[in-house]
Amino acid sequence: MSIQYIYPEFEVIRNENRCIACRVCERQCANEVHSYNEDKKVMISDESKCVNCQRCVSLCPTRALKIVKSDCTLRENANWQNDTIKEIYKQAGSGAVLLSSMGNPKSFPVYWDKILINASQVTNPPIDPLREPMETKVFLGKKPDVIQRDENGNIKCEMPPQIELSMPVMFSAMSYGSISYNAHASLARAATELGILYNTGEGGLHEDFYVYGPNTIVQVASGRFGVHEDYLSAGAAIEIKMGQGAKPGIGGHLPGAKIVGDVSKTRMIPEGSDAISPAPHHDIYSIEDLRQLVFSLKEATEYKKPVIVKVAAVHNIAAIASGIARSGADIIAIDGFRGGTGAAPTRIRDNVGIPIELALAAVDQRLRDEGIRNNVSLVVGGSIRSASDVIKAIALGADACYIATAALLALGCHLCRTCQSGKCNWGIATQRPDLVKRLNPDIGSERLVNLMNAWRHEIKELMGGMGINSIEALRGNRLMLRGVGLNEKELEILGISHAGE
Amino acid sequence: MLIDAKELGYKEINEKIRESGKECEIVGALGQRFIAAGMSGKTISIDGVPGNALGAYLNGASIKVKANAQDAVGDTMNDGLIVVGGNIGDAAGYAMRGGKIFVKGDAGYRAGIHMKAYKEKIPVMIIGGRAGSFLGEYQAGGIIVVLGLKNESAHDNSGKIVGYFPCTGMHGGKMYLRSDCEGIKFPGQVNVAHAKGKDLDELKEYIGEYCEEFGLNADEILDADFTVVTPDSKNPYKQMYVAN
CATH class of the missing domain: 3.20.20.70 (Aldolase class I)
Structure with missing residues (x-):
């Protein structure tokens, strides 16, 4: 058997005092982390398969489970961090392109969090949405540049197609x-x-x-x-x-x-x-x-x-x-x-x-x-x-x-x-x-x-x-x-x- | 209904086609795009040269063009028939899923890219002359046939039946080339073989239909070597990724 270079990222912590071996966690986990040991009559876990989706944690009726990030670390330095090293191991083992899901997790600036919103004080008073109508409806689509009128002076109302959103x-x-x-x-x-x-x-x-x-x-x-x-x-x-x-x-x-x-x-x-x-x-x-x-x-x-x-x-x-x-x-x-x-x-x-x-x-x-x-x-x-x-x-x-x-x-x-x-x-x-x-x-x-x-x-x-x-x-x-x-x-x-x- | 396309834009032409009965004859086409886009239940003949995206999203209508057609013939076509008596431009039959495109002359670059098939929907594209580079890239289904017949209107009849890089990323369907394909370089993930048996039976049916359109002799065309190209995997990129 080849050496496992990568230690599991998460640990499954089971409070044995609370666990009633109902096997809900086992049935809920498509990754097959949990299983029941018939001999010892206890639940056991293979944390190497855990992705920390929290399904078992949420469904455990006695709140006996928690998933925590393993504190077993490689000898990190600022340049070669944990993830970087593990990615190298994965690619050296497979020769393949790394495939991930969901959005960019890196610590690039989030500009939304560096922008603040104004509010009215004294002049131009604020409006209370509880007592006054507020319009959140928008129309998406091409808008005409100019108002056009027919020979009777009525505004021509044909618009390019629009999407109406509440x-x-x-x-x-x-x-x-x-x-x-x-x-x-x-x-x-x-x-x-x-x-x-x-x-x-x-x-x-x-x-x-x-x-x-x-x-x-x-x-x-x-x-x-x-x-x-x-x-x-x-x-x-x-x-x-x-x-x-x-x-x-x-x-x-x-x-x-x-x-x-x-x-x-x-x-x-x-x-x-x-x-x-x-x-x-x-x-x-x-x-x-x-x-x-x-x-x-x-x-x-x-x-x-x-x-x-x-x-x-x-x-x-x-x-x-x-x-x-x-x-x-x-x-x-x-x-x-x-x-x-x-x-x-x-x-x-x-x-x-x-x-x-x-x-x-x-x-x-x-x-x-x-x-x-x-x-x-x-x-x-x-x-x-x-x-x-x-x-x-x-x-x-x-x-x-x-x-x-x-x-x-x-x-x-x-x-x-x-x-x-x-x-x-x-x-x-x-x-x-x-x-x-x-x-x-x-x-x-x-x-x-x-x-x-x-x-x-x-x-x-x-x-x-x-x-x-x-x-x-x-x-x-x-x-x-x-x-x-x-x-x-x-x-x-x-x-x-x-x-x- | 007769539609004189002279001085009409594509929008007007399509409006007239929609208004017309089942039969529709367009004369004097001069590069108007999108003719019959998305249409079904019409039989349209076109005199002159229709513009790009002829029969895009075609949904069952039949279009016959006497002369040449331009780029993107039958783009994302779902059903129907497009017959072109001359040559066609680039990117014909892109992502087509059903129906047939029969071309008497040559096809430009990127014909039949990402053609696909589903159950009874099997698109067929037959090119009478030669096809340009990138033929059948990402082909996921359907049948592409190139006959390499002598084409009076072609610039050059001496070249290979297909240009560079045919079948790159092909992962479904079949391609038949009426040639021994000597000197043509195919990618690693396809099987290239001499067509025989069941393949020839299938081919015979389509070629028969094609020859009927153009008054050609099917036996003469079939009396030649055909190369059949098929993918060796429906999942050509399966091994390329590791979960991270």
Whole structure:
């Protein structure tokens, strides 16, 4: 047997005084950490399989379990830290590319946490959302530049297609396949109840979910899985996925093992076949080609649906967005480098792309400078964690935000970051029927609705504090923001002053 | 219904096609894009040269073009038939999942990229002349046939039946090339063999249909060596990753 270089990351601590050997933990753990020793009549654990998803901890009826980070360490130094060394061992043992899940965990600056929000005092009094109406509704889509009138002087009201959202938040793309049927059902139902939209991701639309079409964004990515006329017509909008914040510049790859049953049917590819989304769309090598795809989709859907172009936040995002705004797209979605993923090469997830805060500020400014800001709406994602992040994003210039990691947390995700294994004990990132059924869509959708309603209330309170009663009046209102601990260049890009100025 | 495409944009042409009955004849096409995008239940003939993305997302309609067609013919096509009497440009049949594309002449670069199949939906693309580089990249299903027939309108009939890098990343479907493929470099994850038996029977059916469209002699075309290319794994990248 070869030497095990890597000591398990977590320890399973079982309080033997409390454990009643009911074997719930054993049944709940798809990673098979827990087992029952018949001879000794005790539960035992193999912590090498533990991913610290906390499922057993949450379900243990006597609270006999806890999972802690092992204090067994390598001899670390500032340059060669634990993770770095372990990654070397893994690659030396396998010769393979490191694959990770969920967003960038590295300690890059989180600009949201270095931006503070204004409030009214004395003059321009704050507004109390409990007693006064507050508008959180937004419309996404191309806005006309000028008011046009007919021969009788009446305003011409024909508008390009718009998406109406009751609040400036949507659930961003997660494919059926990367997440479960019940996770999709929860998102679709919650979006419908909330008057917002969820996004199919590149996995097609399950036939059961066509009824949620008015609250669905259907995605067209480079693999074009499950894309056909009925699918395109089913949604409220069509999103062309050019890139994803967690893995800019590369495609997607759902392993054949996850292409089973309805996932295969919905993607319209055979069971067991890898679903490979190439890095580029091979019919798009330029903005002109993008324009062609945008208009082919508009033609195919008779100009009834806004077209979103989603890109990852990368170095020259402002120029890219300027191109997209001229491509005929109605909405640009920008995904920051902290965005989640079901699986991405570690090196790419941790090192490619830029923070959404800087990308958003740069894009909004560039589109304003070029006089084309009204050509498109801006949607930003890539780690929007709270109502205050939403408010800051809107004030930096976004029309709406995309959330996904936060939505999964609402469904029970514990961010153990092993989605790629397909053994999600919370029934989210898995296709195993016994695991999927752990997520009850009735409860899941209710928790999502709760989260969004809570955020909506917080958004209203924050707006009211600033003396603003409409989200539209906050958009691009950077005077409402101040930076703390940011250097001049960062403040310049964000277009905000330092606190105290 | 007769549609004179002269001085009409693509939007107007598609509106007229939608308004028309089942049969529809377009004359004077001059590079208008997206003709018949997403359409079903129509039989459309086109005189002149249609522009890019002819029959994108096609959903069962039949399109016959006498002359050449441009780039992205049958992009993400789901069902139907596209017949082109001349040559076609780049990126034909990208991600097509069903239906048939028959081309009498040559295809440009990147034909049949990411074609896929599902159950009874098996897309078929037959190129009468030669195909450019990157043919059938990421092919995940369906059937691509290149016949290498002499093409009067081609610049060059001396070259190989297909350009560089065919079948890169192929993980499903089949490709038939009417050639011994000597000197053509295929990637490691595909099997390249002389077509015989069941493969030839399958081919015969499709070639018969193709020849009927263009009034060609199927027996003459089939009386040649065919190379069949298939992937050796549905999971070509399975071993590349280690969980971190």
